[in-house]
Amino acid sequence: MRHLKPWPWMALALSMTALTGCFDASDESQQKATADADTKGRISVAMLLPPRSALTPLSDDAFKLSRWSVGETLVVLNDEGNLAPALATQWEQVTPTDWRFTLRDGVTFHDGSVLDADVVVNALRTATLATPKPRILDGVSLTIRADGDHAVMVSSEIADPLLAQRLTSPQLTILAQSAYADNGVISPVNAGSGPFVLTQLTGTSSATLERYDGYWGQKARAPGADISFVPDGIARASALRTGLADIVEAIPVSQAPVIDSQRIHEVPMPRTNTLYLNADRGVMKDPAMRAAVREAINRKQIVDNVYEKRADIAEGLLGPALPWAAKLRQPVANPTAPAKPNGVTITLATFTDRTELPEVAVYLAQQLTDAGFTVKQDVREYSQIESDALSGQFDAFILSRATVLDSGDPIAYMYSDFACAGSFNIAQLCQPEIDKALEEAAALPAGPERQKAIMKAENIILASDAAIPMLHERVIQGESARVRGVIRDPRERLLIDANTYIMDDTEVAQ
Structure with a gap:
């Protein structure tokens, strides 16, 4: 080489x-x-x-x-967000919980080995047993078995109308058997x-x-x-x-x-710049303090000055990349009244890997200071700050977050970030009504009713003030x-x- x-x-x-x-x-x-x-x-x-x-x-x-077009999944999403073939050429929902995928003939891996059912079973089973699981499998229990040499059956514990869409996630890339070492x-x-x-x-x-x-x-x-x-x-x-x-x-x-x-x-990206507030401990455990932060944020100032108007002001978690979201969004009913900060100290954190975020932190810190908070900033590379963010070490954390990165559907992102068992719950948020709303939306097939349920869940999340969307990036x-x-x-x-x-x-x- x-x-x-x-x-x-x-x-x-x-x-x-x-x-x-x-x-x-x-x-x-x-x-x-x-x-x-x-x-x-x-x-x-x-x-x-x-x-x-x-x-x-x-x-x-x-x-x-x-x-880089190195790894491939069984199926992919086309430009319209519909399923298209990749390593699988056909798929069908055999029962409410069972899907059958027919594998493409003539596929070889880069090590010279051949694609067959056993290779797919090994790859997907490894993902389902991983700790932590890939984000796309949050809240999902799957079993995979071979159905002859050239097909696999993927089954969910309960009916999952988006099971096939989940398999488009790059985190479920199919690799050759040689990729998986005995040590994990x-x-x-x-x-x-x-x-x-x-x-x-x-x-x-x-x-x-x-x-x-x-x-x-x-x-x-x-x-x-x-x-x-x-x-x-x-x-x-x-x-x-x-x-x-x-x-x-x-x-x-x-x-x-x-x-x-x-x-x-x-x-235009399905990516939202969001301020996550720690709803489990510290100053932001108080909903009224979170409401004070919500009222203090001047989104237009950030969009105009940091992004030079190359971004869209956020009205919710889901932005212009999902046109149906704005049409279905309802105002948050009875928002919590803000408290007076009276100089209370909070730690605002973000990372340097996305160039604009440290500057966003500067503007936010000034806005929060003007509102009566005393703000300390913690800005590091993402690899150095991620574990602290996920373990709830900060009062507030600025994150640029993709909202339909995995399945083409925002439920996976919303579950990961806002469900009690979500693996990326920086806000440390756990509210039964949010879990219930996400479960109801997840049970519906793709289409208008699912979209309405998704927006209902968004409304409840916004009402918590634990995640304050600021802008949608391009x-x-x-x-x-x-x-x-x-x-x-x-x-x-x-x-x-x-x-x-x-x-x-x-x-x-x-």
Whole structure:
């Protein structure tokens, strides 16, 4: 395997952060020339977040495997949010609790092994037995068994109308048997089934993809891709400007004005910037104090100043990416009256990986101070702060949260974040009426009645003031002049696929 020279991301980040007018353009040109010579035809990608769990599919790292077209699931969601075939070509609900999936013929994994029922059973059973479970399986009990060599039966303990949609989650990616070690470690290196094979993962700095010529579908046009993880937003934007990267995730709003407008694309996201308040302990255990925070927030000021109007003011948890939500939303009845803070001290926390969030924290801290709170801030990298947030160490936590990331349906997100047993319940919220509303919505098939039930659950959650939605984000995706076929996916599941490629110099010139 060819080993590529690492891109000078750290040097680039430091130089751009400290930029004072003495930038050496000749050095930058030399860096670009060296990169071009080493990576002809390869796609260079700058990702926002580094892997948190060595790319195990049972974590959020699974979305990287999906975005790179390395790993595949049994079924996927099309642009309209309906089921489409992937590793399974047919599916049917045999009984209220049993679904049968027919597997695609001729699929091989990157290690040369063949897709069959036993491989699928192993992958899905591992996910159901994991601790913690993948988020998509919160509150769900599934059993999986082979139905001959080329089909599997997936059964739920109770009727689950969205069972098939759950299986579209990248966290339920099917990997070869070789990916699963006896000690519980799962490695996707040389174990996926997509058009690109992950050949190398270098810690949290980079990953290497090569074209998989044995792919069951259309072969990749590009020979491979070189992935670099670049949490620094200025460095990512600089990489696009200097040609070091062909595709850049999440360009900071502040950097957009200094980039060629033809190179940036706003993608409306089902992602809400929400302030989670600790409803279980401390100052925010008092509903009246949470109401005081609700009344103190000036959303427009944050949208106008931090996001430079490249975001939408939030009226609820679900934003413009789900057009039906606004039509069905009802005002919260009898909202709690706010208390007077009288200088009480609270800790407001967030993370640095999303460039805008620390600035959001600054504005929020000032707004809360003006309302009478004394505010302490705690801002760190996400990997360093996540465990403290999940264990309820903060009074308030700012989170940029995808609302339909997993199944294409917001119930999974709402259960994960707001149910008593939710695995991502930063607000430490536990109210029986919320659990009941979520259970009622989850029992309904996709359609208008389910949507109404979802909005009823949202209304009850908003009434708790434990989660205060501030804005709905639009991600700014960067694409160089020489790349074609990049996917602009609101669900953040796809980025490159077999049709993504780098034009040669002749094509670029034209």
